[in-house]
Amino acid sequence: MTIKYRFPEGFWWGSASSAAQMEGASREDGKGLNIWDHWYEKEPNRFFDGVGPDTTTDFYHRYKEDIKMMKELGHNSFRFSISWSRLIPGGVGKVNEKAIDFYNKVINELLKNNIEPFITLFHFDMPLEMQQKGGWESREVVDAYSNYAKICFRLFGDRVKKWFTFNEPVVPVEGGYLYDFHYPNVVDFNRAVQVAYNTVIAHAKAVEEFKKSNIKDGKIGIILNLTPSYPRSNNPADLKAANIADLLFNRSFLDPAVRGEYPYELVELIKKHNLMPKVEKEDKELLKNNKIDLLGVNYYQPRRIKAKACMPNPESPLMPDNFFDNYEMPGRKMNPYRGWEIYEKGIYDIAINIRDNYGNIEWYVSENGMGVQNEERFIRNGRIEDDYRIEFISEHLKWLHKGIQEGCNVKGYHMWTFIDNWSWTNAYKNRYGFVQLDLKTQERIIKKSGYWIKEVSKNNGF
Numbered sequence: 001m002t003i004k005y006r007f008p009e010g011f012w013w014g015s016a017s018s019a020a021q022m023e024g025a026s027r028e029d030g031k032g033l034n035i036w037d038h039w040y041e042k043e044p045n046r047f048f049d050g051v052g053p054d055t056t057t058d059f060y061h062r063y064k065e066d067i068k069m070m071k072e073l074g075h076n077s078f079r080f081s082i083s084w085s086r087l088i089p090g091g092v093g094k095v096n097e098k099a100i101d102f103y104n105k106v107i108n109e110l111l112k113n114n115i116e117p118f119i120t121l122f123h124f125d126m127p128l129e130m131q132q133k134g135g136w137e138s139r140e141v142v143d144a145y146s147n148y149a150k151i152c153f154r155l156f157g158d159r160v161k162k163w164f165t166f167n168e169p170v171v172p173v174e175g176g177y178l179y180d181f182h183y184p185n186v187v188d189f190n191r192a193v194q195v196a197y198n199t200v201i202a203h204a205k206a207v208e209e210f211k212k213s214n215i216k217d218g219k220i221g222i223i224l225n226l227t228p229s230y231p232r233s234n235n236p237a238d239l240k241a242a243n244i245a246d247l248l249f250n251r252s253f254l255d256p257a258v259r260g261e262y263p264y265e266l267v268e269l270i271k272k273h274n275l276m277p278k279v280e281k282e283d284k285e286l287l288k289n290n291k292i293d294l295l296g297v298n299y300y301q302p303r304r305i306k307a308k309a310c311m312p313n314p315e316s317p318l319m320p321d322n323f324f325d326n327y328e329m330p331g332r333k334m335n336p337y338r339g340w341e342i343y344e345k346g347i348y349d350i351a352i353n354i355r356d357n358y359g360n361i362e363w364y365v366s367e368n369g370m371g372v373q374n375e376e377r378f379i380r381n382g383r384i385e386d387d388y389r390i391e392f393i394s395e396h397l398k399w400l401h402k403g404i405q406e407g408c409n410v411k412g413y414h415m416w417t418f419i420d421n422w423s424w425t426n427a428y429k430n431r432y433g434f435v436q437l438d439l440k441t442q443e444r445i446i447k448k449s450g451y452w453i454k455e456v457s458k459n460n461g462f
């Protein structure tokens with residue numbers, strides 16, 4: 001096979017996952033409840049086909065078999081998250097020995113298979129008791145989180161060298177406090193800003209703890225879902241709208257994490273609309289002193305923006321959408337199942353932006369993927385022939401490769417995800433895996449894309 005797109009030596013090939021989406025065993029071995037367990041108990045109707053987070057892919061019991069399969073797919077790295085409510089039920093207090101044992105076994109099994117573990121500390125799964133204390137609106141919860149982070153570094157930092165404080169921290173802000181797709185289903189811009197701000201502070205405190213922990217050769221970072229904001233046109237009104245979307249959804253986390261400060265324009269916007277959060281005087285220093293070493297970027301879709309067409313109803317709550325309209329570009333390529341646009345060049349634009357505006361910091365694609373419904377219809381001779389996924393990945397990789405050729409500091413590419421897993425309120429509607437999961441039997445079968453990525457990883461290119 002001739003290799004047209006070769007990636008740098010040591011490139012990270014693998015996938016990402018999260019505790020709530022794969023572990024299952026949601027009430028076993030002393031795990032506390034998190035907001036997903038709780039919300040599902042209260043309102044199962046909010047979840048596709050009424051499927052909740054109790055079993056998911058049962059990684060808690062099947063991690064050995066799964067790690068073996070990862071090896072078979074050519075993974076040299078794998079990101080998973082620790083469940084805060086499993087490690088420290090209730091969020092503060094006694095550490096659960098059984099959880100320590102489980103995460104130790106997973107880490108050791110990965111290392112035994114030459115797969116480097118990357119750990120995320122928080123992937124949308126707030127312990128219920130912490131939510132009842134106010135969730136990210138509360139500084140007490142921020143401190144509890146930084147203590148949890150410190151405990152994780154101490155327990156696992158001898159073997160785990162890549163750490164991420166948060167996965168997509170803007171999503172719980174959007175889902176939980178603006179657009180009603182995460183618990184606690186609040187719609188309130190002021191509270192959303194406080195949640196976003198306190199999450200950034202929690203992140204910086206965890207980075208501070210990491211630095212104190214002196215983990216040898218360790219790197220600390222954050223995973224952000226960057227959605228490049230493309231204006232409909234060069235009309236100044238469209239440009240202004242797209243810039244606001246970029247400030248609110250990308251730079252609100254990217255700038256404090258990488259540059260150690262908020263963009264001036266964002267602060268002005270927040271002030272102008274009386275949305276300023278409560279801050280503490282040492283916060284500024286904290287941010288400045290705790291920039292990340294490594295950035296993870298989740299990229300699924302771009303954001304297309306146009307200037308607002310109509311005046312918002314003055315009686316309805318202030319929303320980010322008061323400042324822009326989403327633009328449906330004619331001819332855009334869609335993933336109709338997830339309702340997300342597929343725009344491969346976005347990954348290159350992100351790379352160039354990081355190179356030119358964020359000091360060319362070391363980064364990797366921490367998630368990219370395509371969720372497809374009813375994949376069973378593509379089964380031929382017993383396996384899913386997901387050529388659309390192979391095309392999706394290779395088209396993104398070509399753009400990433402171009403970025404690397406042009407000097408972008410990209411270290412790897414992880415897919416969402418290893419195996420079809422539980423997707424929050426979408427449950428098992430859209431399937432993302434290299435491996436098919438039979439929900440009834442828990443049987444695992446590698447899809448065509450799994451064999452394809454194995455070759456890509458082996459050849460370090462395609």
Ligand code: BGP
Nearest residue numbers: 018167168371416423424426430
């Ligand atoms: C990202 C999350 C993942 C994952 C993925 C796919 O935003 O980090 O947790 O779920 O998106 O999205 P979804 O599951 O909503 O289809």
